[in-house]
Amino acid sequence: MKKRGKWLALALVAALAVTTVGCGSGKKESKGEKGASEEIKDLVTYEVPQREMENVFVLNTEMAADLNVLCNTNEGFLETNPKGQLVAGIAKEWGTEDNGLTWTFKMRDDVKWVDQQGNEKADMVADDFVTALEWILNAHKNDAGNNTSMPISMIKGAKEYREYTKSLSADEALKLDKSKFLEMVGIETPDDYTVVYHCIAETPYFDTVAVCACLYPISQGFIDEVGVENVKSVGIDKLWYNGPYILTEFIQGNTKTLTKNESYWDKDCKLFDTVTIKLVEDVTVGYSLYDTGEIDTIDLAEANLRAIYEDENNQYHDYLTEKLPNKFSYQMKFNYAKKNEDGSDDTNWNTAIANEAFRQSIYYGLDLTKTYERANMINPLSCENTAYTMKGLVYFSDGTDYVDRVEELIELPESNGKKMRRLDKEKAEELKKQAIEELSAKGVKFPVEMDYYIPAGSQLALDSATVLQENFAECLGDDYIKLNIGTYVSSLTQEVIDPSLQSVVMNGWGADYGDVQNFLGQETYGEETAYYSMNYTNINDATDPELIATWKEFTDLVNKANAITGDLDERYEAYAQAEAYMLKHAMTIPYNLEISWQLSKINDYSVSHAIYGMQNAKYKNWETSVDAYTTEDYEKFAEEFNK
Template identity: 55%
Template sequence: MKKTRKAAAVLTAVAMAAVSAAPVMADEIKDLYDYELQSREIETWNILQSQLMSDTNVLTNLYDGLVEADEYGKLTPAIAESWETEDNGLTWTFHLRKGVKWVDQNGNEKGEVTAQDFLTSLEWVLNFHKNDAANTSMPMEMIAGAEDYYNMTNEMDADAALALTAESPEFADTVGIKAVDDYTLQYTCLSEKPYFDTVAAYNCLYPISQGMLDEIGVDGFKAATPENIWYNGGYTCTEYIQQNTKTLTKNPLYWDTDAKLFDSVTIKMVESADTAYQLYTTGELDRVDLSESNLMTIYNNESDPYHNQLVEKRPNKKSYQFHFNYDKLNDDQTEDTNWNTAIANEAFRKCWYYGLDLGSWYKRTNAINPYKCYNNSYTMQGLIYTSDGTEYTELVQEKLGLPSYDGETMTRLDSAKFEEYKAQAMEELTAEGVTFPIHARYFVASGNQTALDSANVLKQAFADSFGDDFIVLDIDSYVSSLSKEVYNLKRQSFAIAGWGADYGDPQNYLGQETDDSDNAYYMVQLGHAVDSESDELKDLYSQFTELVNKADAITDDMDARYEAYAEAEAFMLDHALIVPAYFDISWELTRINDYSKINAMFGIQNNKYKNWETSTDAYTAEDYAAFLETWNENASKIE
């Protein structure tokens, strides 16, 4: 199955003077210094447990799976040397390379990676008492017997379930996975899944060793630490100081002997983007994302030493949306009737869609080219293409009948429609006892001044767009855990959240919003439409779910499949069940060529410190123009 990828990158305002020849660079970096915000500290070292990018950005360097991708997003071999399906995706066979080693924290050999390790890991994922339902959605939706095994363990006594292994008949006789031999692994799907090989880029199908479990125990792996896990990736974590640093050291027994790895990678935890900027200016970091204030200070001063080093980042791989909470609770856990009644009203939601002007808020992410951040779809751009090279979200836009993106405005804004829907919403909601203005509660991390500043800009955008008589944004804060303190208690009116694809199919996006699955992440964690008292809202979600399931059933014609998914996505957006928010396209100073990084639209691998081109001198806008030109030329040739 071939996909044509279009290169959509555009030269930035600073990088207009493109050069055709790659510049001569200084020495490459041997020991890399990167950073992460303290609010995004790693929560687990268990590769099978995590569902957070803040975790997997680290863990992808410690573990390898069956496949990975290259700098153009093309799926490439990793532990699997090759793979095939002979029945349009019903059965998949992966042929593993020999000699892939498990090592401990210090790089000492612990064993060899074999097909059995993938059975061990899948048993762990699907065992309710081991993995607490984390990362079960894709295996249960795709692999024969997976849901049956999960349900079986869920109903079992905890001690009995924890004692099971991949060799136990309960698993071996139920789940569609087998080790044909040490180096041949086979999956049997519930139905034809022609995209199943892309699922192997996500950590739900990564391997672990039974030898490790025998050594540290089930409880040891549930509470995994850098000291007790076994590694098969490019690095091991040789030092971890929580909220301070992580040190990754090159794995001396790494299977990919041709890979370019750093001798070490130090990840510094910082409290804010401003702190990171200061560390960059003192030479303590090799890259930094720029806040709006730092960017404009440099950009507006041509004599600033960093002016010619400003480069616009590539879009991150997430599509961000406004996710409404349809079953909001007050702090005392009583129902917020005013909000819940309002948000169930379609005219009210369409006011957000047609009336909320986010231009000023986009400047918080990209002050130079703010409307590059404009998002008008749910699925991330560039995930999939039709056989003639049409990018999937273009199909969605055609069905919505919206004006083409012009680079300077939010093309969905329509003042006439907004006023019409505002009048309709106020009339209908007043009749239902709703009082105005309606207060929309939004949470940011306590003490994070950057997040608070952005929220205040958003608050002003609400005031400018809606008027203080209609919708008012209330900013609140949480202390340490957004999930535990806010989402689990349903305290938010809406959340701004981004989804990065786990695999290469629209199902991974739209399946998060359906009303028929406990694994629909956004429905269960944020939206709660199934708990709404509005029959009209529930009916819309039922229709949407039916469209998604209809699309998912098409497996013999991928163009027809994508067309059907586009119909479902357009339905969701037309009824404003969610509202697209933004793309993250920011600016940076860097000694890393981002165009040399893995560039997959799915999986956990994009922050893998592997085969990166670097320079001890910072790259310039001119350098990045050359990188972009070369990347575009090469990407256009890929089929």
């Protein structure tokens, strides 16, 4: 069987140019000169409160904060290597013989499920993938609809089965065995170690979905043991694990500990004995922990970066390293059906944000340079985002990056061959005047109050929000828009998003698989698989006719692109037209890319850098050093990586 991993034509992070600032004085030897340092056995890293886990069952979440941990405890068919390429995992062989109508995955026969104590519970078999997909598509088992969008859009009968389960009572749906599912849905298991998927149409990128939770397995034995009604709420002590690590400790708001799974199938890989993820208030606090040796890596806030960069005598001056871009494209997402704290509609905001001129005035008028400097004061504009889809995801057959085509369609200006910024102060001022006139006629009061929430107690988050507040005031005028900074205690989702209190949220999306549909499909109107529409923008609850018409037109453009499966150039062009429409109407506003500076004992070039999937935080085969890497080390890593 031909392995599609060998002829994968999708974008790889390796195609990106990697640059580092040579700020070292040359006084210290690099590891390349003095030989390899001792590697870390027990890694300690960090997260910030807004990225705390909220779910531990891998099929019940689409949040990166959860999946960054769960990709270590659960595994699917395939993995990704440091250059983002698909490589064999549990599937030792995979491919398609009909351009993506049918996909076959042939599994290893030595993978075990274990409990939290490492006791073997069951062999992993093909039926585990059937069990998981049935759970995902069952509307009463998976009532939140997480991970449904990909199967529904790709696999035969998936949409019909979900609709069928909706027609049942909860009791009937929970008691379903897999016979009806196998009758309706395009998945089969010819033997215990082979899984075959039948797609609705030619889907040449289907194998990239294999590194997404929607195609991850779960054992029927686990469900039988805990009870189907308890699957979503089960604790880490009751979970079954098949990944390289077991989640042995999770103290909400404090630490998570991953411990090496001694029964893990890949006996030749390099794993840490333990990985501890500490929750720190912000990276400024994290810097202090790095300084005392309590954590092994830290991103640098503006103040710390500036202090180190500008002082050649600083002990860390020769150790500054610029991180590789991650896979997330961050957007400014508006809430089109905002509520007040008493549960009533925030009519003033909802009326204002439905107005296209109001949104466009923000799109063209808001200069975020000072915000970018908070993360990267050395090269702030490298963080500027111009599109919705992440650059490097897919390419046209002539080598043109899809995002370059989007930038062409939105008429992003060029200067000396380089794309310029979307900022247009004159145009923004005209749009502001238009919006004030149109909205005043509808009774909108100015300034329009925009509510933005940050974690309570985080000085760094407050400083960043204050800079954003100043950006709005300086660029658009606080007589026009007033950004209010609110706080939440522990969960943005539960305290803010669920009650729909936010006006705006800055949220990043990283593709689950290698196609543009996974980006644009999150914003469509009237579709339950559209993650952002259902959870953040609340566009389906909006009432303004013109706004709804705009969203429906965008949705039609996306669905027309979805239907094109034979010619990828034609498909990408159709998506580019839809994305350009979204941006021109300022339905969402590109915000930033994450390209920060760090001090680290981790070689980022040994870590997976796939543009899609959930495997980039998998602590497998990482190169580390008990001594921090220098700027010079990273320059050599980059040179070798880009050969």
